Every structure is written in C-alpha cells, then in structure tokens.
Amino acid sequence: xxxREFLTFGMGILTLSLVPSKIFAENFRETKPNAWxxxxxxxxxxxxxxxxxGDNLDGxxxxxxxxxxxxxxDIPVNDGVKLHVAETLSxxxxxxxxxxxxxxxxxxxxLQSGNPESLVTVYDVTxxxxxxxxxxxxxxxxxxxxxxxxxxxxxxxRAEKKVTASAGGCEG
Amino acid sequence: MAENxxxxxxxxLKDGVIEVKFMILHPExxxxxxxxxxxxxxxxxxxxxxxxxxxxxxxxxxxxxxxxSKNPVFRCKIKGDEFKKGDxxxxxxVDRKGDVLKKSxxxx
Numbered sequence: 001x002x003x004r005e006f007l008t009f010g011m012g013i014l015t016l017s018l019v020p021s022k023i024f025a026e027n028f029r030e031t032k033p034n035a036w037x038x039x040x041x042x043x044x045x046x047x048x049x050x051x052x053x054g055d056n057l058d059g060x061x062x063x064x065x066x067x068x069x070x071x072x073x074d075i076p077v078n079d080g081v082k083l084h085v086a087e088t089l090s091x092x093x094x095x096x097x098x099x100x101x102x103x104x105x106x107x108x109x110x111l112q113s114g115n116p117e118s119l120v121t122v123y124d125v126t127x128x129x130x131x132x133x134x135x136x137x138x139x140x141x142x143x144x145x146x147x148x149x150x151x152x153x154x155x156x157x158r159a160e161k162k163v164t165a166s167a168g169g170c171e172g
Numbered sequence: 173m174a175e176n177x178x179x180x181x182x183x184x185l186k187d188g189v190i191e192v193k194f195m196i197l198h199p200e201x202x203x204x205x206x207x208x209x210x211x212x213x214x215x216x217x218x219x220x221x222x223x224x225x226x227x228x229x230x231x232x233x234x235x236x237x238x239x240x241s242k243n244p245v246f247r248c249k250i251k252g253d254e255f256k257k258g259d260x261x262x263x264x265x266v267d268r269k270g271d272v273l274k275k276s277x278x279x280x
C-alpha cells in the first residue's frame with residue numbers, strides 16, 4: 001500500500017472511531033414500523049368473545065420476520081440468554097420480567113404472544129449496555145414470552161417461557 | 173390529570189457497574205384501553221422511545237410499545253469503567269403524542 005493510501009485509510013479509521021456512539025443508535029420504531037403492528041392470532045373463547053390465542057406463535061414469528069428477517073424456528077435457544085419470569089402472573093397488568101444476555105449483541109428484543117401485538121421492546125445495545133434488564137409489562141392473557149438476541153456475529157439466539165395470566169389477564 | 177414525567181432516576185456505581193433504576197409516570201394507554209374508555213385509537217398514548225446519556229455518551233436506547241405497565245419501572249446495568257461518581261445520567265422518554273419527558277441525576 002502506498003504511503004498516501006495508507007494515510008487516507010488510517011485517517012478514515014480514526015475519524016470513525018471518534019464519532020460518538022449515539023450517532024449509530026437505531027430507532028426501531030422508525031426503521032422497522034411493521035414489526036410493531038404484527039398482530040397475535042385471535043380465537044373465540046367459550047362465550048364467543050374474541051381473545052388472543054396465546055398458544056399460537058404466528059404473530060411472534062411475523063414480528064421477528066419484520067424486525068430481523070428471521071423465523072422463530074431458526075433461532076436456537078441458548079444458555080447465554082436468560083429470562084426470569086413467574087410461571088403464573090398474579091398481576092398481569094404489572095408483570096415483572098428480568099432478562100439478560102452474555103452474548104455480545106447488536107440488539108435485544110422482548111416479545112410475547114398474550115397481547116394484541118407481539119413486540120414489546122427492542123434495546124439497541126450501546127457499548128456501555130451490559131444487557132441486564134428488568135421491566136414491567138401488561139399481559140392481556142396467557143402466552144409465551146421470548147427474548148431474542150441479535151448477536152454481533154450476525155446470528156440470533158433466544159430464551160422463552162410460557163406463562164399463565166391469572167384472572168384472564170389485563171386489558172392489553 | 174397527572175403530569176407525565178420521568179421520576180426517581182437512580183444510578184449507583186459499584187465495582188465498575190452502574191445500576192440504573194427509573195420510573196416514568198405515564199398512563200401507558202393502549203389502543204384497546206382507549207376504545208374501552210369511549211375514546212378513539214388515536215387517543216392511545218404510550219412511550220415510544222427511551223434513551224439514557226452520560227455526557228455525550230449514549231448508554232441506553234430502547235424502542236418501546238404500548239405494553240409496558242402504567243407508570244412503568246425500568247432497571248438496567250451500565251458498564252461504569254469510563255464514568256465516575258458525580259457524572260450526570262439523563263433519561264429521556266418520548267411518547268406517542270410527542271411529549272418529551274426528561275430527568276437527570278448524579279451517579280452515586
């Protein structure tokens with residue numbers, strides 16, 4: 001490599017390294033709008049009322065396709081992703097969820113199959129983010145909660161847990 | 173009507189880790205809840221994005237949906253190597269109506 005090319009290349013790398021990290025932050029509401037409107041599948045309950053079918057994961061799959069372009073079935077469960085949530089949600093309107101990842105990641109998404117839409121939140125992982133989170137969400141009914149990690153290696157990893165919402169859940 | 177705001181931001185540096193906790197006073201009104209109250213879907217209001225900055229460094233960035241609980245609480249851990257006690261953490265939340273809610277606190 002010639003001296004001039006080397007200096008130009010070096011200056012480019014230096015410039016990139018000096019750009020504040022927040023410039024690269026992704027607002028997933030703007031970049032992936034369809035992921036947020038991916039609806040969970042509904043069914044009729046015993047009284048003929050339309051309710052979310054928490055056992056049907058098509059809505060979660062649709063959101064993941066819109067968000068990351070992957071199918072749920074192609075995302076392996078990995079011990080590097082942990083999800084802590086009670087099996088029975090005694091207060092579905094305020095369901096405590098803890099999750100963490102030891103896998104270096106670009107982003108971490110939380111989804112569920114118990115509300116009208118499936119995507120709850122996406123963390124754009126900053127260089128300072130240790131990926132150890134706790135949130136409180138509404139669960140409209142029973143279903144499965146998923147944490148999906150988009151690794152820096154370009155691969156996807158997940159943890160999941162089936163939960164039961166007591167008293168039929170909250171109004172999602 | 174209660175004022176929407178970020179409340180109780182806590183940031184504690186210990187052993188190189190900043191433990192962050194904050195609450196946002198917000199109804200987090202979903203589309204279905206708005207309809208049940210006799211309002212329209214357009215009256216739904218919930219937080220769309222939450223960011224955290226220490227100085228010019230972005231440390232937290234969340235895109236969010238309508239499914240957080242009313243007055244939601246959030247906890248997370250931040251690598252503290254580049255920060256010190258006394259640095260200021262600012263949490264900013266933006267909701268569907270465009271309201272910007274902010275609060276800062278010193279790292280302890």
